[in-house]
Amino acid sequence: NAGVTQTPKFQVLKTGQSMTLQCAQDMNHNSMYWYRQDPGMGLRLIYYSASEGTTDKGEVPNGYNVSRLNKREFSLRLESAAPSQTSVYFCASRDRVGRIYNEQFFGPGTRLTVL
Amino acid sequence: QQQVKQSPQSLIVQKGGISIINCAYENTAFDYFPWYQQFPGKGPALLIAIRPDVSEKKEGRFTISFNKSAKQFSLHIMDSQPGDSATYFCAARITSGTYKYIFGTGTRLKVLA
Numbered sequence: 001n002a003g004v005t006q007t008p009k010f011q012v013l014k015t016g017q018s019m020t021l022q023c024a025q026d027m028n029h030n031s032m033y034w035y036r037q038d039p040g041m042g043l044r045l046i047y048y049s050a051s052e053g054t055t056d057k058g059e060v061p062n063g064y065n066v067s068r069l070n071k072r073e074f075s076l077r078l079e080s081a082a083p084s085q086t087s088v089y090f091c092a093s094r095d096r097v098g099r100i101y102n103e104q105f106f107g108p109g110t111r112l113t114v115l
Numbered sequence: 116q117q118q119v120k121q122s123p124q125s126l127i128v129q130k131g132g133i134s135i136i137n138c139a140y141e142n143t144a145f146d147y148f149p150w151y152q153q154f155p156g157k158g159p160a161l162l163i164a165i166r167p168d169v170s171e172k173k174e175g176r177f178t179i180s181f182n183k184s185a186k187q188f189s190l191h192i193m194d195s196q197p198g199d200s201a202t203y204f205c206a207a208r209i210t211s212g213t214y215k216y217i218f219g220t221g222t223r224l225k226v227l228a
Contacts (some may be wrong), residue, residue, distance in 0.1 A: 004158075019183070031214060042204055042218040043159070050214065058215065090158050094214065102218065103149075106158030 002026055004107035006091050012113045013081045021076040021110050023091030031094040032074035033104065034058075034066060036087040043090065049074055081114045088112070119207050121219025128226050134192040136222045138205035141186065145207035145217075150179065150190050153202045153221075162203070163190070195226045 007022045025032065030051045035043040035058075045058030047066040055066050063085060065077045074093075078085060091107040125149045128134045138148075149164035165172045165179040172179045178191040191203065192199055205219040 033216070039219060042121070042220040043206075043216075044218070048215060059217075068200060076166075093157075103161050103164075106160065108158050109156075111183075 004091055004093055004105050006089075006107040006110050008110060009108070010111045011039065012115065013078075014115050015082060017081050017114075018079050019081065020078075021089055021091075021112075022073070023075065023107060024073045025091075025093040025105070026072065027093060027095065027105065028071070029093035029095045029105075030071070032068065032096070033092040034064075034074065034076045035090045035092065036060065037090060037109075038083075038087050046076065046089075078112075081112075083114045086112060086114045119217050119219045120204060121205050121222060123222060124220070125223045126197045126225070128224065130195065130197060130226055130228055132195050132226075134190075134195045134199070134224055134226070135173070135201055136190045136205070136224075137187065138189065138207075138219050139185075139187045140207050140217075142207070142217075143186070144209055147208040148179070148181065149206050149208070149216075150177075151204045151206065151218075153204065159204060183203045192224075197222075197228045200224055200226050210217050 004025045033048040034046040037043050044060045049055045049068040052071045067075045091108045092104040094104045151159035151161040153159040157168045162176045163174050176193045181188045202224045206216045209215045
């Protein structure tokens with residue numbers, strides 16, 4: 001049971017390049033989230049998916065797109081990377097029912113640098 | 116109205132002391148208030164959480180105090196240990212079925228041995 005996994009762990013991009021951050025969870029959770037973490041700003045929600053087949057914008061969606069590929073996987077895409085997107089990106093998942101109701105489980109993060 | 120304001124930004128405490136981190140919110144639609152602990156290079160992990168119908172929740176050395184009328188909640192770490200040195204985030208969850216979380220800006224705690 002790996003929990004929430006993210007790939008890659010580190011990435012350096014040049015301005016204008018595109019890439020997809022991958023996230024997968026093996027806990028059969030319904031909801032999944034993408035956050036970015038910047039110094040002094042906490043975690044800010046980029047996009048979330050309340051259930052398979054649905055996605056919604058969070059606080060800072062501009063410059064990003066997401067795909068909820070299936071119940072396990074939720075990817076984040078940067079179509080044209082900008083230096084302002086340099087950040088640490090965290091994926092999280094959450095179940096709606098059961099003993100651990102309400103708790104979000106976070107992945108280990110992806111450190112992205114855009115030059 | 117969606118913000119969660121967290122203070123202090125950083126905190127240094129002697130071993131055995133009490134660490135106190137405060138958060139305040141405006142949106143009365145928040146229905147769940149978790150605290151997360153994050154060690155360097157790791158993702159945040161749930162530490163303790165409280166619902167607004169409870170004024171206090173204690174788990175081991177960690178206690179959340181919740182003041183609904185003041186829209187404030189705080190984390191108290193009793194008998195602080197060097198292993199508690201981490202960044203702590205408060206958060207609030209929005210109802211209406213979307214289950215979005217709004218995070219505070221974080222407090223970097225250092226416990227001196």
